[in-house]
Amino acid sequence: MDGNPDELLQRYLAERGLKSTRQRSLIVNTFLGASGHLDVDELLRRVRESDPRVSAATVYRTMKLLADCGLAHAQRFGDGHTRYESALNRDHHDHLICTSCGAIVEFENDRIEALQDAVARRHGFKVTRHKLELYGLCRGCQAGKGRAHA
Amino acid sequence: MDGNPDELLQRYLAERGLKSTRQRSLIVNTFLGASGHLDVDELLRRVRESDPRVSAATVYRTMKLLADCGLAHAQRFGDGHTRYESALNRDHHDHLICTSCGAIVEFENDRIEALQDAVARRHGFKVTRHKLELYGLCRGCQAGKGRAHA
């Protein structure tokens, strides 16, 4: 999962008989250039700053493609919007989510992961993926009490 | 969160100036009588075994009411359906979900919870709720390899 994102994408597309297009490059570069957790609306907004004629359907299709290729991970934090984050040079991590301002903080904790594995083993499960999300108030929102939602 | 569910419901309704109806009683009793994690479709199906004229809208409204009252918890496991589980006489717990047969197993692990709190504290968050879901194959589906999806 290293190397130039564009080359990576080209390679993935070529391997699958897919084509490189202006829209796909734009969407992928916009996505990778942003710091993670964008939903499709926000990504589309940014893409359209460069090319207003790109359709939402293309963004949906492209992000699905990236997720299938393993270049992006889809997440659903429960607000009804699918968010994507880059999988480039990223280790697994979980999320702290501020329910007031919407801030998303990533963390990783090997001890939690190990305990999860132990629990799963105890129940006879072979775990392939997991989701750990901690919802609450970030430092700023605890202080500000009622800061506007981002 | 103890006592007769019907009485509990009556009390909650009365406190809020809401009314007790045939549909609400039927839905609540059907819900509480089932073992957890029902989605609205399944709950509606069971409710209609007793009264075929109950509408989906009423089930949605009633379950939202129960969730607001704290008698039920809403969950979204990512298949696009909201599931509800009873909050009566239940401690907090997390879920193991089989991606093959759909089985849902509950577990609780205090050490994981403690580590989550520690992580949150370290990041200055005050956590109000969390979601931990482990997805994978249950024992049966590991053996059966490809058992039909439930």
Next chain:
DNA sequence: GTCCATGCAAACCTTTTGCATAGTA
């Protein structure tokens, strides 16, 4: 009698899809 709850259907919202057209290799 007053006001809430229900049922129905339409509206919502995000995401997906069919289809004609445009673009890539």
Next chain:
DNA sequence: TACTATGCAAAAGGTTTGCATGGAC
């Protein structure tokens, strides 16, 4: 040229809501 990708608009799928009617208190 052959076949994929795009844009548009319609369709999907779960959930919510407006409104007239029915029901609880």
